[in-house]
Amino acid sequence: MRSKDAFKSAFKSLTQAPMRSFLTMLGIIIGIASVILLMSLGNSAQKLILEQVQSVGSNLMFVIPGGPSGSRLSSPASVQGIIIKTLNDKDLASLRQEPSIEAVSPEVRGQARVVFENNDSETTYQGVSSEFFKIRDFKVVKGVIFSKRDEETYNKVAVIGQSIATDLFGARDPIGKTIRVKNINFQVIGLLEEKGVGPFGVDQDELILIPVTVAQKQLLGIDYFAAITIQAKDVYNIDYTKQRVETILRLNHRIEDKTKDDFQVSTQEDALAILGDITGILTAFLTAIASISLVVGGIGIMNIMLVSVIERTREIGLRKAIGATNKDIMQQFLFEAIILTFVGGIIGILSGAILVTLIYFVLINVLSTGWFFSLPITSIVISVVVATITGVVFGIYPARKAAKKNPIDALRYE
Amino acid sequence: MNDVLIHVENLKKDYDGDVVTTALSDVSFDIKRGEFVSIMGPSGSGKSTLLHILSFLDRPTSGTYSFSGKKIQDLTDNDLAFVRNSEMGFVFQAFNLLARQTVYENVELPLIYSETAVNKRKEIVENAIASVGLTEKMFMPAGKLSGGQKQRVAIARALVNNPPVIFADEPTGNLDSKSGLQVMQILKELHAKGHTIILVTHETYTAQYGERLIVLKDGFLEKDEPMKKILNKNVELK
Numbered sequence: 001m002r003s004k005d006a007f008k009s010a011f012k013s014l015t016q017a018p019m020r021s022f023l024t025m026l027g028i029i030i031g032i033a034s035v036i037l038l039m040s041l042g043n044s045a046q047k048l049i050l051e052q053v054q055s056v057g058s059n060l061m062f063v064i065p066g067g068p069s070g071s072r073l074s075s076p077a078s079v080q081g082i083i084i085k086t087l088n089d090k091d092l093a094s095l096r097q098e099p100s101i102e103a104v105s106p107e108v109r110g111q112a113r114v115v116f117e118n119n120d121s122e123t124t125y126q127g128v129s130s131e132f133f134k135i136r137d138f139k140v141v142k143g144v145i146f147s148k149r150d151e152e153t154y155n156k157v158a159v160i161g162q163s164i165a166t167d168l169f170g171a172r173d174p175i176g177k178t179i180r181v182k183n184i185n186f187q188v189i190g191l192l193e194e195k196g197v198g199p200f201g202v203d204q205d206e207l208i209l210i211p212v213t214v215a216q217k218q219l220l221g222i223d224y225f226a227a228i229t230i231q232a233k234d235v236y237n238i239d240y241t242k243q244r245v246e247t248i249l250r251l252n253h254r255i256e257d258k259t260k261d262d263f264q265v266s267t268q269e270d271a272l273a274i275l276g277d278i279t280g281i282l283t284a285f286l287t288a289i290a291s292i293s294l295v296v297g298g299i300g301i302m303n304i305m306l307v308s309v310i311e312r313t314r315e316i317g318l319r320k321a322i323g324a325t326n327k328d329i330m331q332q333f334l335f336e337a338i339i340l341t342f343v344g345g346i347i348g349i350l351s352g353a354i355l356v357t358l359i360y361f362v363l364i365n366v367l368s369t370g371w372f373f374s375l376p377i378t379s380i381v382i383s384v385v386v387a388t389i390t391g392v393v394f395g396i397y398p399a400r401k402a403a404k405k406n407p408i409d410a411l412r413y414e
Numbered sequence: 415m416n417d418v419l420i421h422v423e424n425l426k427k428d429y430d431g432d433v434v435t436t437a438l439s440d441v442s443f444d445i446k447r448g449e450f451v452s453i454m455g456p457s458g459s460g461k462s463t464l465l466h467i468l469s470f471l472d473r474p475t476s477g478t479y480s481f482s483g484k485k486i487q488d489l490t491d492n493d494l495a496f497v498r499n500s501e502m503g504f505v506f507q508a509f510n511l512l513a514r515q516t517v518y519e520n521v522e523l524p525l526i527y528s529e530t531a532v533n534k535r536k537e538i539v540e541n542a543i544a545s546v547g548l549t550e551k552m553f554m555p556a557g558k559l560s561g562g563q564k565q566r567v568a569i570a571r572a573l574v575n576n577p578p579v580i581f582a583d584e585p586t587g588n589l590d591s592k593s594g595l596q597v598m599q600i601l602k603e604l605h606a607k608g609h610t611i612i613l614v615t616h617e618t619y620t621a622q623y624g625e626r627l628i629v630l631k632d633g634f635l636e637k638d639e640p641m642k643k644i645l646n647k648n649v650e651l652k
Contacts, residue, residue, distance in 0.1 A: 005526045016514045318510040321471060322571070323499020323527035325492045407471050411510065 001328040010335035024304040025344030027297025028390065032348025032383040033355060034290035039379035040356045042283025047372045049275050053268065059102070060135065061242055061267045063087060063228040063249070067260065085224035086253060086262040092228065094248045100236035101245075105132035106225040108215050114208060115180040116168040123164050125181055125208040127215025133159075135231045138209075143175040143190035151211040154218070159190035163205035179208075182219055186210060238267050287379075291386065298390035301340055305333065305398035309405075316402050317410025330403035337395020338388065345387030349380055419579060419610055420445035420468060425477035427463050427633075437463040438474070439633045447578065450602075450611040452624030452641070457616075459630040462583065465614045469502055469581040470494040482578075499527050503572025503609075505601075507584035509564040511571075513557030517548055520556050521570045528575055542570040546600060562593025569600055579610040586620050598623050 014021045065084035087106070095104045108127040113120050132138065133145045138159075146157045158179065165174045165188075174188045186208075195204035216222050232241035242265050249263050250256070309316070316329055356375055363371040420443075427438040438460045445451055455461045466472040467479060470486065479486045482501065489497070498504075511520050521542050525535045543552050546566035551559060556567055565585060572580050582601060586594030602623055605611045615621050627644055629637035 001527050002529055009526070012515070012519075314508075314510060315512060318512075319523070319527075320495065321469075321498060321504050321510075322524045323495050323575075325495045325527075327492075328527060408466050411471075411506070 001324065001331065003331065006328065006331040007335050007339075010332050010339055013332075014336055014339055020304065021340060024301055025340050025347065027300035028294065028341050028344030028387055029297075029348040029351060031290065031294030031297040032345050032387055033352035034293050035287055035383050035386070036349060036352030036375070036379045037355055037359070038286040038290045039283060039376055039382070040352075040374050041359075042279065042286050043376050043379075044360070044372050044374040046276065046279035046283065047374065049279055050272055051372075053272055053275060055137070059232040059234060059238055059241075059268070061230045061232065061238070061245065061265055062271075063091075063230065063245065063263055063265050064226075065224075065262065066264055067262055084262065085222075087225040087228055088223060091249055091252050092225070094252055095228065095230065095245065098241075098244050098248060100233055100241040102231045102233045103131040103135050104231075105129040105135050105229045106212050107132070107227045107229060108212060108220055108222065108225055110215070110220055112181050112219070114164065114168065116177060119168045119170075121164055121167040123206050123208060125158075125210055125215065125219065127212035127219070128209055129212050131231075132209070132229065135229055138195070138204075139193050140190040141193045142173070143188070145190050146209075146211055151213045154214050155211060156184060156186045156214055156218075157189045157211065158186040159192060159209045160188055161192045161203075161205040161207045162194045163203065164208060165191055181208065181210075184218055238269065242267055287382075294386055294390055297344070298341070298394040301337055301391065302394040302398060305337055305395060306401065308336075309333065309398050309402040312402075313405065313410045313413035316405050317407045317413065320405070320407035321411060326403040329405075330399045333399035333402045334392070334395045337399065338391040341387045341391030341395075342384075345384050348387070349383055352379075352383070417446045417448075418444045419447045419449075419482055420612075421478070421480045422468075423478040425464075425467065425479060426475050427460070427467060427472070428475045437633055438467075438630075441477070441630075441633075441635045443628060443635065443638050445610065445612065447610055448605075448608055449626060450605045450624045451613065451626045451628060452621035453612065453614045453628045453630065454616060454618075454621050455630035455636075458632075460633040461614050461630050463633075464630065465581055465583055465612065468612060469504065470498050495527075499524055500575055501577050501579065503569075503575070503577040503580040505565065505568050505572050505580065505582040505585045505597075507587040509561075509568050509588070511556040511564055511567055514555055516553045517543060517556055517559070517567050517570075518552050520567055521574050524571060524575045538574060542574040543567075545573065546570045560593070561589050562596055565589060565593065565597050566600065569597065569604075573604070577609075579612060580604060582611065582613045582615075584615055585613070586615070586617065594620070 065086045092104060092106050095101055105128050110125055111122065112125055113122050114125075129151060130146055130148050140159060143159070145159055146155065149155070150157055158181075160174060168174070168179060169177065174191055177188050178185050179188060180186070192205070192207070192209075212225075230241070230245060232238050245265050246258070246261070250258065250261065253262055255261055319329060353375060357373075360371060360373045363369045364373065422444070423442045425438055425441040426436070429435045429437060441464065453461045453464060463472070467474050467486075468481075470481065473486060481497065484497065486494070512523075518539055521539045522535055525538060530538070540549070540552070543549055546569050548563060548566055548570065551563060556564060559567065565588075580601070585597050585601070589597060598620060601611055601613070611624070613620070613624055621627060622641065622645070625641050627637065627639060627641050628635065
């Protein structure tokens with residue numbers, strides 16, 4: 001029997017029972033649509049997260065105290081409450097002299113109750129240099145940012161986020177008002193534009209930014225930094241600048257063996273790669289879960305095909321009597337399973353694409369979130385391949401069962 | 415040219431089960447090309463088993479069976495399927511048509527399995543359908559036809575590959591007398607055209623269309639005589 005005839009025969013058998021064929025395909029349709037939907041959402045979430053990291057600024061690297069992974073001073077130690085005081089003014093001064101560096105901002109931070117008249121709010125204050133605003137692309141919508149001179153003269157001024165301004169001042173203009181942080185008065189000189197929650201989970205609208213010198217000496221009583229943010233010059237390769245930063249800090253800290261570093265330098269690319277890996281794993285995980293429904297759909301097809309083989313026992317007997325070989329019978333039933341999964345796959349792809357479009361329409365246009373429309377071709381290719389494999393794998397058993405039927409028993413079947 | 419089409423010698427068929435049942439024992443006969451042989455016998459006599467073995471649908475437990483010089487023992491399942499398709503036609507009591515498919519599609523089936531070119535099929539199928547007088551019903555689903563029409567479709571399907579032999583298993587069993595007569599008339603015409611007809615029936619009247627009668631009883635061959643001789647003896651056919 002020619003494959004073309006087997007295909008036509010299989011197609012005809014399926015179209016003669018359209019409702020049953022559709023219900024058989026339903027598992028595959030839902031499975032494929034789920035794979036497409038979850039891959040699309042995962043892809044979009046990945047883009048969204050990466051865009052947020054990129055929105056922090058460009059050509060950035062971050063220096064934090066602590067050693068490389070596994071060392072005595074690595075991050076877990078600092079997380080456990082060990083305070084590492086290795087980043088200081090000398091490092092800052094040295095980094096500012098490096099030609100490949102555009103700007104440097106040290107950072108310290110703490111929690112405090114901020115009071116204005118009868119209003120107060122528990123929030124995070126952050127001591128930064130005036131370069132911080134340029135590096136991190138923080139802009140004020142009212143007032144000004146503080147200057148280098150404010151840092152040098154320990155001027156008690158603050159630039160505050162939108163949420164904290166609303167908490168403390170309500171509808172009033174915060175510029176020129178005096179707030180108290182740990183019983184020290186700060187004059188509000190700037191109001192930040194709305195930023196939302198940053199990539200590391202910090203609500204930037206809740207921040208109070210003050211000169212780093214004031215935060216160190218008057219609020220925290222320390223002479224070291226919690227972190228240093230560096231912006232490299234465009235013309236230099238970011239990896240070169242990273243190497244320069246590491247060399248400078250090792251010189252300052254008299255470190256010869258890099259495994260004994262008491263600092264860590266990570267670039268934005270490093271962070272992007274890690275986040276990309278995490279979101280990629282999450283997307284793969286979600287896709288794997290959705291794929292389970294494809295397997296369930298495949299089992300559904302096998303189930304219906306087995307019922308079909310029993311129902312059509314006499315037909316199988318007749319076909320064998322008039323000359324069909326085992327291979328012919330197997331081919332026909334296998335084609336039926338493949339057609340079911342293939343057509344189910346196509347309908348699943350269309351349903352998934354329509355669903356994805358509707359969801360993104362709501363996310364982007366109705367809820368005005370920052371999601372990106374994403375319908376990765378890989379999701380479609382994976383779906384079609386998985387659906388076809390499912391058809392073959394789950395179609396083989398019923399097809400073999402049909403092919404092995406004895407023609408006499410089949411013809412006698414009632 | 416050897417005109418023996420079917421050669422059967424000491425044929426035996428056992429069915430396995432809790433107890434082995436012997437359906438055929440020590441059956442031997444020859445059938446020449448162009449013969450019209452009726453096989454009769456009471457229920458359980460082994461006539462259907464014999465027909466299934468003769469038509470390559472089943473294999474004997476022991477003994478020799480050769481069809482057109484080919485011994486069944488030497489053939490694979492695929493070979494049997496090929497011979498069934500190219501050299502045998504089947505007419506069943508229950509018609510065994512694909513009810514949702516048209517008359518044309520039913521008759522076309524053997525040609526699909528013989529891989530006959532698509533452009534040649536149309537003429538062959540139309541001629542086969544015309545030979546049983548169903549041209550007007552060609553594109554009607556087979557399930558919507560009357561019993562007699564269904565059996566005529568089955569005959570057209572049996573003829574479509576122009577096989578030398580047609581096996582008919584109780585072809586009139588499900589038909590009224592008028593339709594039964596029509597079907598037997600067609601088989602008679604096919605015999606006249608040179609086809610070998612092997613008919614299994616329990617109806618005396620139907621069996622008399624044959625020119626030779628084989629009677630089985632309890633799996634043994636009880637009688638194998640020319641029909642004329644039997645009719646002349648005025649022996650009652652059972």
